[in-house]
Amino acid sequence: MKKSLFVLSVLLIIALVAACAPQQATNTQPPGGTEPTKAPPASEPTKVVEQEELVFATVVKSIAFNWFLRMETGVKDFGKDYGVKAFMEGPSQVDSAAQVAIIESLIAQGVDAICNVPYGVPENEPVQKKAIDSGIIVVGHEAATAKEGTLHYDVEAFDNCSYGEEMMKEMATRMGEEGKYIQFVGSLTNASHNEWMDCAKAYAEKNYPKLEFIAKYESKEDQEVAYNTMKDVLKTYPDVKGVLGAAAGDVVGAGRAIEEAKLQDQIAVVGTSIPSYAGELLKTGAVDLAMAWDPATAGYACNVVAYKVLKGEEITDGMDLGVPGYEKIKLVKGVNGVPVIYGAAWIKIDANNMDDYPF
Amino acid sequence: MSEPIIRVENISKRFGGVIALNEVSLSIFPGEICCLVGENGSGKSTLIKIISGVYAPDEGDIYLNNKLYKKLTPIDSIREGIQVIYQDFSLFPNLTVAENIAINHQLAHRKNLVNWQEVEKIAREGLQRINIELPLDELVENLSTADRQLIAIAKAILADARLIIMDEPTTALTQKEVIALFKVIIDLKERGISTLFVSHKLNEVREIAERTVIIRNGKKVLDQDARGIDIATMEYHMTGRRLDSSNIAFSPPGDMHTPLLKVENLSLRHGFVDVSFALRKNEVLGITGLLGSGRTELALALFGELPADSGRIFVQGKEVHINSIQQAVKNQIGYVPDDRIQQGLFLDQSINDNIIISVIDRLVTRIGLIKSKTKNEVSNQWIQRMAIKTPSGKLPVKTLSGGNQQRVVLAKWLATMPKILILNGPTVGVDVGSKAEIHELIRQLANEGIGIILISDDIPELFQTCHRILLMRTGRIVEEYQRNDIDEQYLYQRLIFSENQAKAVSED
């Protein structure tokens, strides 16, 4: 009897797979490249690489996010346009250690360039340095605070401070420029998130004296955490009027809590997100404005910078990378010494224009 | 006499090339108390397992209640009323007394749901049948070994047992608990329930047996009415040789002025109070007492495992502080624990490694490596000296018999060249032949100048080895005897007396 159960369970699993697999091919991204185990075998590409094809890897915080799958389309487009073998990899969950392990294996495979989107910037520094030391071009994204020598360049869709200030302006307007607000960041070690929020706060202190800052909370990049946190915030600070979210799930979690308390008209929720995450909540008004940059263009630009460095081209202030939003880049030295390239590539998404951004 | 409950005829059993049982026949009649005696490896366990249907014999017939079983299964055996109480009692420590007693009933009647009132009723009934009282909702893990055994017996009775086989039932019991167990066994007899009592504690066998069966090397060598068989005869049949215990050469202990070890007013909370004594060179000092008398705690205190709260310890006239095992070892005190498996040995490690483990720092060369040659030399020396029966010192200790394991523990401590050696129940679970050899070794060690503290409640053992005997009772040393001033019977009475006293005191 047990044998037949076993057989039955195997059959059921196969049935489920069969049912799901085509679905996935038509609806979402092709699985190739999203799965660590399907990364190109170590030996083959390296053999060919030297003369013929360049191999560029893009490493992201986690492949389980639509955000990064959108980035992958940019990476693939870059590969096609520039004739480079470009692919994306990342842990199945956000985890610096797993990310470092992936980069380690890329070093071992001998790729030509890595574009890294680190979960924790400091945690990724040593392995980035190691990659550079092995002759690999390493360009970061969302890593402007990296230490000198751990990245060739960091590419940002925009100057973090401007983005944070923009977010603050949007929220403050919706709050009537007064009341209490809170902030969410994905992780306290995430440089970009914290820079946005700290600049937003500084901007408010200068320009909106009636805004009152409560606290900055960590969502651990998990919208369930943001949801539960928001619920407690509503209790502890019943007069909260504004929420800023840094990670893509932050406003979703917070928005759900607000919607369930039927407070969507009382609280302004503004933050980084994308339609596939926040779509429903944008429609109901629980999330007022999602701000983003198109991860596809960011992924594209990151790889372009790596390509130019590899080819020995000089990156200069004001130059055109040939990517939308990066036509006139700003080049500055980051706080910890890494040269940072800024575009001006943010987008604002609300209930009216959300259909223009299918990611 | 009526039909036997069980009759086995000319049973033989081989395991590979080894003959475990060789044409053994045995009958047990209703209401009979039969003792099965034999050394370790004599075939006792094999016989039990054949009777209970665990092993099938290679040859021979098994009749249960006069019915021939060609292929006996454990279920058949149970159905015919044969219940084995193994040494682990087959109990669940995490369940209550009531559930443990009733669980077999529950399973036997294929009940899918539990009626807790019924469980309680069944359990109460089971305990009543052997006239004992236990808290029904106490967890078994909180009970003493003796109480667990009673639960196992109650379970067997409830399963309509007609023959209860007890495998070494007294190993972990105190004298008083043994007496209580015997009362239960006699009680069972009166209801027509037979007991097959498997043991190698000969004084107990002499006390309880109506019939004694002795097997040696797989053959039955004796099967007769227990009256008129004395311990010496049993020993002879078990071992096949006469053990010489009358003619023991004691060397006189050293002088009293500078004792090897002197203890003054040593106390340990929940252990012992105000203990003072001295141990001389060449002396074997026995410390005896019952469960809870504090004798084990005293040993552990001297060895630094349970450091004493107050009092002073002198080694060779110099005051020392023993707060850890390391300090005890530094003062050349060795300890052989009672439970060699738990405390004394690494069973999976080789004999060599076990022997040298306590002297390892002496074998380390200047660059920090251990020469395996030196290691083997040292341990081979001890294997020879202790007459450990093994083809090679490289075999793991678990391949040895109980007696030989105990020798490895002794060797391990002797290798540290102790001046003072504390032995706690050195022959518990050791067969008669090895026991005599260990006693000889103890005397020999004393002759060589080591002072030995022997902790034991095996009275013949104390008389075999000790110069002086201290009796402990509720944490105090209450009496001191010179071996030659008293006899075994007297000491036995004092020991039991102390327990009754202690009980009276604690109940006040």
Added chain:
Amino acid sequence: MFGRFRVKKLIRSNEFVIFLILLFLSLTIGAINPAFFTISTLFDTLRSSIVFLILAYGLLPIVIAGGIDISFVAIAATTSYATHMFLLKQGYDGGILLYYLIAGGAGILAGLLNAFLVTQFKLPIFDVSLAMFTMWYGFNLFFVGATANFSLPKGTVGFYNIFVFTAQDPNVGETGLHITVLLALGLGLIIWWFLKYTTLGRGVYAIGGNREVAVRSGFNVRLIFFVIFGIMGLFSAIAGVTQAFLSRYFNPVIFITQPLDVLAAIILGGAAITGGSGSIIGTTLGVLVIQVINRALILTGIPVEWQRFVVGVILILFTSIPALRNLRAKRMGHTSQLTQSD
């Protein structure tokens, strides 16, 4: 529990200790922030506990039987996510019940697969579960899909707002006790009944107490393992589906970081990691304690930079109370053993 109510025994029980911990925690938080003592905190805490309760109830019998399993979270993620992707492809527009049926069936089979490997090849439960943990998450990402999916069938929209009770909270506005609390309660009752009143359930304790003796006594150990792993798979699937509809999206790697949280709640609730003990009430309290600790941080205004440190300290403090009790019990057992073995 033989009808006799023994106060002394109650006070000595693990459940009582953990209850005191919960009480102490709540009073402390409430003293700092009176907003803790509101109906909405109660509802929120229960709501965030629901899924963990279901996971813990499913895992408890395995822990009692002496096993440590971590694959239940992967089973929860895979069954719920695969069911969703399957129904999405079929254009399913109905209610949530079909999700529970399909995922539940798949969950049972996944659990039985564990049981099969454990009993047939005599593999350690933990080893099997470690392999299954990796396999099911990998399976989900590779074969089913790697992205969170937010498109819920029409028939299920609004499920997250079905309440047993609603109340007006002065601060938060409307607050409700979600209906799935009843689901968790019902599942808890089933496991309680199973463990206490069925012979199989007693067999679970027997296996945890001494597996060898359980076999010898005539318990059908194989069957028991199939039953408890089946329960684990079913409950995991139910938890996975419930979580998805409460948070309104399906996540292929949901719970991946949480198997130890669930295990910790069970252990905190008085189950021995070596098996043989554990109760539904203790487990429930254990889950609530962990949830309350998580809430404490925002409500007491502990700066976010300190959160992790404080959580760690609180967990060490409170898990060590039952552990200390056990240690004391063991010490006492140790001394008695020393004297007994003479």
